[in-house]
Amino acid sequence: MENSRRNFLKVAGVAALGVGVKPAVNVLSAAGGGETPAAKVAKHENALTAKKWAMVIDTRKFESEGDLDKIIEACHSIHNVPDFSEIDTPERVKRHEIKWIWKEEYKHAFPGNENEYLNDRLKYLPFLVLCNHCEDPPCVRACPTQATFKREEDGIVLMDFHRCIGCRFCMAACPYGSRSFNFRDPKPGIEKQNLDFPTRMKGVVEKCNFCAERLAVGKKPKCVEASNGAIAFGDLDDPNSEVRELLRENFTIRRKLSLGTGPVVYYIV
Amino acid sequence: MLEIALQGSKKYYGWIGALAAVILVGFAFYLYQFTFGLGVTGMSRDVSWGFYIAQFTFLVGVAAGGVMLVLPYYLHNYKAFGKITILGEFLAVSAISMCLMFIIADLGQPMRALNVILYPTPGSMLFWDMIVLNGYLLLNIVIGWKVLEAERSGSKPPSWIKPLIYLSIPWAFGIHTVTAYLYCGLPGRGFWLTAILAPRFLASAFASGPAFLILLTFILRKTTKFDPGKEAIQTLSKIITYALIANLFFFACEVFVALYSNIPEHIDHLKYLFFGLHGHGVLVPWMWTAMILMVLAAILLLNPAIRKNETMLAFTCLILFIGTWIDKGLGMISGGFVPSPLHHVNEYVPTIPELIITVGIYAAGFLVLTILYKIVIGVKKEVAA
Numbered sequence: 001m002e003n004s005r006r007n008f009l010k011v012a013g014v015a016a017l018g019v020g021v022k023p024a025v026n027v028l029s030a031a032g033g034g035e036t037p038a039a040k041v042a043k044h045e046n047a048l049t050a051k052k053w054a055m056v057i058d059t060r061k062f063e064s065e066g067d068l069d070k071i072i073e074a075c076h077s078i079h080n081v082p083d084f085s086e087i088d089t090p091e092r093v094k095r096h097e098i099k100w101i102w103k104e105e106y107k108h109a110f111p112g113n114e115n116e117y118l119n120d121r122l123k124y125l126p127f128l129v130l131c132n133h134c135e136d137p138p139c140v141r142a143c144p145t146q147a148t149f150k151r152e153e154d155g156i157v158l159m160d161f162h163r164c165i166g167c168r169f170c171m172a173a174c175p176y177g178s179r180s181f182n183f184r185d186p187k188p189g190i191e192k193q194n195l196d197f198p199t200r201m202k203g204v205v206e207k208c209n210f211c212a213e214r215l216a217v218g219k220k221p222k223c224v225e226a227s228n229g230a231i232a233f234g235d236l237d238d239p240n241s242e243v244r245e246l247l248r249e250n251f252t253i254r255r256k257l258s259l260g261t262g263p264v265v266y267y268i269v
Numbered sequence: 270m271l272e273i274a275l276q277g278s279k280k281y282y283g284w285i286g287a288l289a290a291v292i293l294v295g296f297a298f299y300l301y302q303f304t305f306g307l308g309v310t311g312m313s314r315d316v317s318w319g320f321y322i323a324q325f326t327f328l329v330g331v332a333a334g335g336v337m338l339v340l341p342y343y344l345h346n347y348k349a350f351g352k353i354t355i356l357g358e359f360l361a362v363s364a365i366s367m368c369l370m371f372i373i374a375d376l377g378q379p380m381r382a383l384n385v386i387l388y389p390t391p392g393s394m395l396f397w398d399m400i401v402l403n404g405y406l407l408l409n410i411v412i413g414w415k416v417l418e419a420e421r422s423g424s425k426p427p428s429w430i431k432p433l434i435y436l437s438i439p440w441a442f443g444i445h446t447v448t449a450y451l452y453c454g455l456p457g458r459g460f461w462l463t464a465i466l467a468p469r470f471l472a473s474a475f476a477s478g479p480a481f482l483i484l485l486t487f488i489l490r491k492t493t494k495f496d497p498g499k500e501a502i503q504t505l506s507k508i509i510t511y512a513l514i515a516n517l518f519f520f521a522c523e524v525f526v527a528l529y530s531n532i533p534e535h536i537d538h539l540k541y542l543f544f545g546l547h548g549h550g551v552l553v554p555w556m557w558t559a560m561i562l563m564v565l566a567a568i569l570l571l572n573p574a575i576r577k578n579e580t581m582l583a584f585t586c587l588i589l590f591i592g593t594w595i596d597k598g599l600g601m602i603s604g605g606f607v608p609s610p611l612h613h614v615n616e617y618v619p620t621i622p623e624l625i626i627t628v629g630i631y632a633a634g635f636l637v638l639t640i641l642y643k644i645v646i647g648v649k650k651e652v653a654a
Contacts, residue, residue, distance in 0.1 A: 094615075096313070108611045111612040112533065138455060165384050169394075169451070182377065185305075201378075202308075203378040256610075260456070
């Protein structure tokens with residue numbers, strides 16, 4: 001029972017993220033045939049794998065807000081994140097906003113660590129913030145349906161958009177404000193739909209998925225690709241990985257460590 | 270016994286009709302919300318729970334308040350509550366029905382509500398809340414119904430009902446404790462992250478629930494000549510006094526810890542609620558009103574002469590009820606979301622559709638209450654005749 005549920009979750013996770021990705025579809029059709037305990041998720045031959053994915057953002061490498069906007073745009077466009085600014089009042093646009101990765105000033109990204117006399121670069125150049133894919137995620141603990149879950153094999157915190165009941169307990173639980181809710185049908189706000197990634201329906205929560213759908217076919221997350229080397233991505237468990245190298249050589253900070261959530265997004269400041 | 274609810278005066282049917290009309294309007298607005306999404310409410314990315322969840326929280330308290338009758342009557346054999354204990358149980362039934370409706374109204378995908386049962390997740394407090402609320406609803410329906418049936422036929426209630434009654438007592442404490450646990454276990458929400466939350470919820474519940482019940486018995490006496498008995502009302506008013514003072518004391522403890530420790534994460538929410546933060550303070554007048562009403566009610570209730578004067582007692586119960594409602598049904602939830610964990614101040618104000626849906630759910634709750642109380646009064650009249 002326990003075992004089959006875990007397997008189902010794996011398949012559901014891939015299904016939710018990988019619609020349009022051929023290997024995932026094949027897996028689904030294979031798993032649909034019969035519930036054998038040996039049912040396994042077949043991996044794409046190029047799939048990137050890790051024990052624990054992590055990200056290091058080198059804020060020194062960003063020169064202007066334009067660099068950050070480019071990254072945000074790249075992520076939001078491939079993930080069909082809507083923008084309602086053309087079709088609704090400013091006040092409602094703000095309320096219904098959905099964001100996977102966005103900009104925050106230092107004092108908002110690291111509340112409690114604000115410094116009155118801050119270095120000019122830190123004061124004026126915002127930070128990129130996103131889901132921290134916590135080692136012990138409060139959102140996963142709160143979810144009453146396991147619609148949000150931590151993938152055991154690589155630590156990514158994922159969402160099953162088809163199981164989410166929209167109770168928004170995860171949003172109350174997340175101390176990083178990383179989750180957004182579809183307060184309305186997102187489709188009118190999507191300018192150009194990426195057919196390789198599912199759109200969501202109204203009434204479900206969503207957030208950054210560390211580009212699980214890209215990792216599955218051998219590509220690094222879109223933000224990493226669009227960052228010109230400012231964002232590194234790798235296996236925290238591998239001492240030779242790029243992220244471990246960066247962590248060894250630089251002083252890094254993480255958001256709200258005192259809460260014990262164990263974020264895996266590191267910042268070089 | 271249900272047939273008793275079908276025989277009533279013109280006034281009774283008028284009241285039922287009025288409630289039905291309000292329910293229909295509320296339901297129409299719910300359909301609008303169902304079609305568009307929760308975007309028709311004032312909730313946002315930062316304040317992701319609003320009026321619905323606040324009403325739910327407050328009403329769990331009203332439901333738990335019924336135990337203040339059940340406990341003295343069944344555990345201490347306090348006879349004066351014999352006539353009105355059933356009213357407390359049926360008030361709980363009506364309040365929990367409203368709670369469940371508010372939860373459904375708050376879901377983004379209500380058609381998937383059963384996923385909570387299909388994929389049971391004991392690690393989630395919402396899973397336990399679902400269990401304790403539905404359990405409490407069932408307990409009170411069964412107990413209330415069986416006891417009333419026995420009263421009608423002049424026999425003793427079946428023996429298996431006793432264990433259920435005893436179970437319902439800790440269960441009442443359980444529903445409000447689990448409801449508090451929804452909030453107080455979340456890291457990064459300084460306002461709720463306090464061990465006093467569940468005790469404070471219970472104290473405010475044991476004040477507001479019985480206060481509402483006193484008001485209801487006064488209304489019943491006016492409309493049906495049902496007499497709850499002077500002693501019962503006087504004892505209830507003493508229970509309310511203790512509970513209200515405990516609630517104020519717990520709040521004072523919370524305020525002391527926040528203010529004296531001076532930790533921004535804890536203090537900022539109180540600042541926002543009572544003085545406003547960064548120029549935002551829609552709740553400030555409300556919160557002061559709530560505090561003044563609760564303190565005033567406590568001062569009045571401490572006075573035996575005022576407790577004995579039923580007009581003054583009714584007035585006091587009313588301001589107490591309004592005060593606790595603002596405190597829990599308005600401030601407690603938005604207060605926890607503002608400022609946000611990233612320290613942004615985005616305020617929440619409910620929208621008109623949201624308020625109309627809320628009123629519709631309250632009307633549905635009152636309809637349940639009216640029908641149940643009609644049956645109670647009908648049975649009592651039959652037995653007396």
